[in-house]
Amino acid sequence: MRFKILPDSFQEGFRTFIKPLVDFMIRFKISPNFYTTVSLLLCAISGYQFGKGSLRLAAFLLLLGGLFDVFDGAVARATNRVTKFGALYDSTLDRYAEFMVFFGICFYFLKRYLGGYELGLLISMFVVIGIFGSLMVSYVRARAEGLGFECKVGLMQRPERIVLIGVCALISEFALILAIFVIAVFANLTAIQRLHYIWQIENSAKWESSHSKVEQEDLFQQV
Numbered sequence: 527m528r529f530k531i532l533p534d535s536f537q538e539g540f541r542t543f544i545k546p547l548v549d550f551m552i553r554f555k556i557s558p559n560f561y562t563t564v565s566l567l568l569c570a571i572s573g574y575q576f577g578k579g580s581l582r583l584a585a586f587l588l589l590l591g592g593l594f595d596v597f598d599g600a601v602a603r604a605t606n607r608v609t610k611f612g613a614l615y616d617s618t619l620d621r622y623a624e625f626m627v628f629f630g631i632c633f634y635f636l637k638r639y640l641g642g643y644e645l646g647l648l649i650s651m652f653v654v655i656g657i658f659g660s661l662m663v664s665y666v667r668a669r670a671e672g673l674g675f676e677c678k679v680g681l682m683q684r685p686e687r688i689v690l691i692g693v694c695a696l697i698s699e700f701a702l703i704l705a706i707f708v709i710a711v712f713a714n715l716t717a718i719q720r721l722h723y724i725w726q727i728e729n730s731a732k733w734e735s736s737h738s739k740v741e742q743e744d745l746f747q748q749v
Contacts, residue, residue, distance in 0.1 A: 541600060544593075548600045558602035562616050565594035569623035573630030576695075579637075581702060585695035588627055592688040595620065620684060621664060627691065628657045631706065649703055652710040659713030660687060666720040679723050680716035682709060 551561075568591030575584035598616055602608045632653040639646025663680060670677035687709055694705035 541596070544596065544600070548597060548604060551597060551601055552604055555605075556601075558598040558605075558607055558612055559615055561594050561598035561601060562612075562619050565591045565598065566619045566623045567591075568594060570626045573626035573628075576627065576630030577633040577637075579634055581695045581699060584627075584630065585692045588688060588695070589692040591623060592685070592692065595623075595688075617664070617668070621661065624660055624684065624687070625657060628653055628660070631691075631702070632657075649706060652706050655710040656706055656713055659710060659715075659717060660684070662717035663713055663720070666717050666724075670720065670724050673724075675724050675727060677720050677724060680719055682712035682716045687713065 568587050572584045572587035572591060575581075575587060578584075595616075598612075602612055632650045635643075635646045635649040635653065637646075639650065659682075663683065667677045690705045690709060691702070694701035
């Protein structure tokens with residue numbers, strides 16, 4: 527199943543929308559890795575603000591960090607500066623950035639629990655489950671690509687997680703709690719979805735190979 531919450535058409539439309547800004551940034555001839563680093567710093571500050579309880583400021587910084595994460599790839603492609611190190615650097619810092627944000631959210635709800643909000647501990651546990659699911663989504667893709675498969679499918683990939691947390695945190699604390707529950711469930715389902723996708727591809731290839739071999743044998747017997 528290749529269905530996505532944020533379809534490819536939406537993502538392509540967004541890239542088209544920010545293209546003038548990307549073209550402006552290209553003029554400065556700054557390394558794409560700079561934008562990756564800025565994205566990490568914004569997400570780190572976002573995590574800190576989440577921990578303090580400044581949810582709307584944290585949400586704004588998170589969405590801005592996500593925007594800079596888009597800039598690095600867009601600038602790299604537009605200036606033909608796509609490198610293997612750049613891809614590794616981007617992927618590594620993405621994991622750190624996401625962990626910092628989740629850590630800040632977890633810390634916030636643990637403080638709320640210690641302050642008498644009984645659900646705070648349960649929500650913190652779901653944040654941890656969300657962290658685990660997010661890491662597994664990335665791990666399954668990296669492992670699959672290491673084995674020679676392309677694996678970009680999934681309901682709850684990183685862009686969806688950033689947008690969901692950022693938008694919901696802008697709305698209210700209750701909306702943020704709902705976002706955490708959704709991510710905790712669907713991030714782990716996405717990891718399973720990717721496993722199933724690779725299993726499907728491999729078994730389909732084996733079936734086609736076997737089927738082709740049988741047809742060749744039948745043809746040989748007929749001749």
